[in-house]
Amino acid sequence: MRFPDFSRRQFLTTLATAAGSAFVPNFLSASPLQDPVVDATKKDGETVSREKVPWKARPFPMKQVRLGDGPCKRAMEADGRYLHSLPPDRLLHTFRINAGLPSSAQPLGGWEAPDCELRGHYAGGHYLSACALMYASTGDEELRSNANAIVAELGKCQANLEAGGYLSAFPVEFFDRLRNRERVWAPFYTIHKIMAGCLDMYVHCGNEQALDITEKMAGWVAGYTGPLSYDHMQRILGTEFGGMGEVLCNLYAVTGRQHYLEVAQRFDKKVFFDPLAAHRDELKGLHVNTHIPQVIAAARYYELTGERRYRDIAEYFWDEVVSERSYCTGGTSNGESWNTDPGKLSTELSTNTTECCCAYNMMKLTRHLFGWTPDARLMDYYERAMFNHRLGTINPEDGTMMYYLPLASGYWKTFGKPFDSLWCCTGTGSEEYAKLTDTIYFHDDESLYVNLYIDSDLNWPEKGLRVRQETRFPEQQGTTLIVTAQTPTPLAINLRIPYWAQGGSVRINGATLPAFSSPSSYLTLNRDWKTGDKVEINLPMGLHVDPMPDDATIQAMMYGPLVLAGRFEAVGKDLQYGDYEPKNHPPIKVPDILADANRPTAWVEPDAKESLTFHATGQSQPVTMVPLYQIIRERYAVYWKVNTKSA
Ligand SMILES: [Zn+2]
Secondary structure, three states: OOOOOOOHHHHHHEEEHHHHHHOOOOOOOOOOOEEOOOEEEEEOOOOEEEOOOOOOOOOOOOOEEEEEEOHHHHHHHHHHHHHHHHHHHHHHHHHHHOOOOOOOOOOHHHOOOOOOOOOOOHHHHHHHHHHHHHHHHHOOOOHHHHHHHHHHHHHHHHHHHHHOOOOOOOOOOOHHHHOOOOOOOHHHHHHHHHHHHHHHHHHOOOHHHHHHHHHHHHHHHHHHHHHOOHHHHHHHHOOOOOOOHHHHHHHHHHHOOOOHHHHHHHOOOOHHHHHHHHOOOOOOOHHHHHHHHHHHHHHHHHHHHHHHOOOHHHHHHHHHHHHEEOOOOOEEEEEOOOOOOOOOOOOOOOOOEEHHHHHHHHHHHHHHHHOOOHHHHHHHHHHHHHHHOOOOEEEEOOOEEOOOOOOOEEOOOOOOOOOOOOOOOHHHHHHHOOOOOOOOOOEEOOOOEEEEOOOOOEEEHHHHHHEEEEOOOOOOOOOEEEEEEOOOOOEEEEEEOOOOOOOOEEEOOOOOOOOOOOOOOEEEEEEEOOOOOOOEEEOOEEEEEEEOOEEEEEEEEEEEEEEEEOOOOOOOOOHHEEEOOOOOOOOOOOOOOOEEOEEEOOOOOEOOOOOOOEEOOOOOOOEEEEEEEHOOOOOEEEEEEEEOOOO
8 A cells, every 4th residue: 555656756756746736941051961862861960861871972062063164064054044934824824724724824835835744844853853953053043033933833823723733734634544544644753743843843943832732743653543443553564654653762862752663663664674684685676765764763763772772773774775786875775765685786876876864864773873883984884964965955045945965967956945955855954954063072071082074163161171173175185183181081982993994093182193093993192191192193185996796897986975976067947946856957077987907987087176075087188176065056976987908
C-alpha cells in the first residue's frame, strides 16, 4: 500500500492535476538545556537526565558558541534574512482556516499551499525549529518573538480543533485515509515537524506553551495509534512518517513521562530495522529521507533505554550509507531513493542526486555516533558534508534553498522561490544554517574537542575559559586558537587531524611540537592553559582523486576537504529559480579528461594568484576548477570521465 512509484514531487504534481489545481528563559541563564539530544534539564536547581547512555563527548549550548566571519557565517546570515522575510500571518493562514478561525492573509505557495497535503510542515514546524535554533546561535530576539507569536496562535488553533490535542493545517480526516490505507501524502511526517518545532521552541526559547502543545499532540498520537494492531500499524508505517519516534523520545527525555517512549516504539518499522540489526544492507529501493530519521530515532531510543540492538542499527546503517552509498560530497540518494546494490554509484549520477534533507539528517545522526564514540572519522564525514553539500546549497542573496544537488555534469544549481516553494529541503535548510554553531566544539569534563575549523568564539563558563578560533579556513590551511583563562586551567585540547591532511604541524606559543598525529585522529594537547596561550595548527591540503567505487575511470577531484568542480558558463535567473532540479535546457558537453596513470592529480594545477582556484592542463579545452560550494550561478561538473595514458 505504499506508493513506490511516486516520489514526493511526482505525488504533488499528480495531486495538483487531480485537484485541477523553560528552561532557558534568557541568555544569561547558565542552564545547560539547549538541545533535545543532550537533554540534561534543570529542575529546581537540580540537573535531571533520563539518558541511560550519556554521550561521552557533548556539544556546548549553542548560545556559548558564536560564529566569526567566513562562509558559515555568511550562510547563517542569508538564512536569517530569509526567516525574517516570512510574515507570521501568511505562515498561520492554513492553520487558522483548518481550525475554523478567520484569516485574510495571502496563502503561501508550494508545499504550504492550501491544497498541498503537506501544508503546515514548514509554517508550524521547520520555521519554529529554525527560529529557535537561530535564537540559540545568535540571540535574534525578533525571530524569537515572531516564533512565540506563532506558538500562541497555534495554541488557539489546537484549542479550536476539539480533536483531543490534534494540531495541523490539514483536516484530521487525512488520518482516516492513512488508517484505511487510502492515498494520502505523509500526515505523520508533517505532525513530526510541528511537534519538533514546538519542542525546539520550548528547549531553546523556554516557551512553556510550546511544550504543552507538543504534549497534547503526543496525547492525540497515542490515542490514534493505541487501538491499532501491531500489523496494522506496521502497514501504516509504509507511508512516510519521518522522525515521529525521535520527537517522542525527546519528549520523554524532557518530561520524564515513560508513556512517550512506548508511543515512540510504535514507530519502529520492523522490515527496515531487522535487517540493519542483523548487519544486512537491504536499503535498495527505499526512499532515503523517510528512513534516515527513523535511524536517528533508534539512536535516541538506545540513549534513553540502553538497548544495544538500537545502537547496532544506527552504527551499521551509518557505516553502510557513508562507505557504500555516498558520493564525494557526502550526499546520498538519487531521485530520493537508493536504487542500487551497495557500492554501485557510477550509473546514478543525475540531476536528481543527493537530496539536501538527506545530508541534513545524516549529519544529525553523525552527532549521536560521535557522542557515543568521539572518533575523528565521524567528524571527517561531517566536515565533508558541511563544506561540500551544505555550504553552497543556500543562495547567498536571499537564503533560498536547493532540493537536489545535481551530480550529473553540465547542469546548474536551482533554488526554491521564497514564498512559493517551501519544500522539505527549505525546511531542513532553514534549520541547518541556524545551527552551524552546534558541532564545531564538543567536550567532556577534562577535554575539549575542536572538530571543525570555522572562525568562532567559545565561552566555557564552567571552566572559566574562552577560546577564540581565528581562521580563514578553507582558504587558510589550518587554524589558530587563542585561550583566555580566569586561572591556569588543566585541560586536554583535542584537535582533529583530518583524513585529507598531508602532514602538518602544531605550535604552542611559537614553539613547534616535535610530534604530530596521523590523519583521521585527534591530536591531544595536555597542559595548564593560561590567558594568551596560542595554538597554531598547520594542515596542508593537497589534491586527491575520489573515484567511483564501481568504476575507477569516473573521478572527482578534491583539494583537502573540498570537492573541486569545473566551472562553466553562467545561467540566467529564469533557470536558477523554481524547481527541484535543472530542466527544460540541455546540459552542456563537458570534456573527458586525459590523465597520467601514475600521477592521477597531475592534470590539475593551482592558479598562480587566486586561492582555491585551479586549472586543467593538457586537456581538449580550458577548464577552471573551484570548490563546489563557491558555485552558485554557473554550470558545473563534479565527476569526470578520466582516460589514462602512461607517461
Ligand atoms: Zn528534502
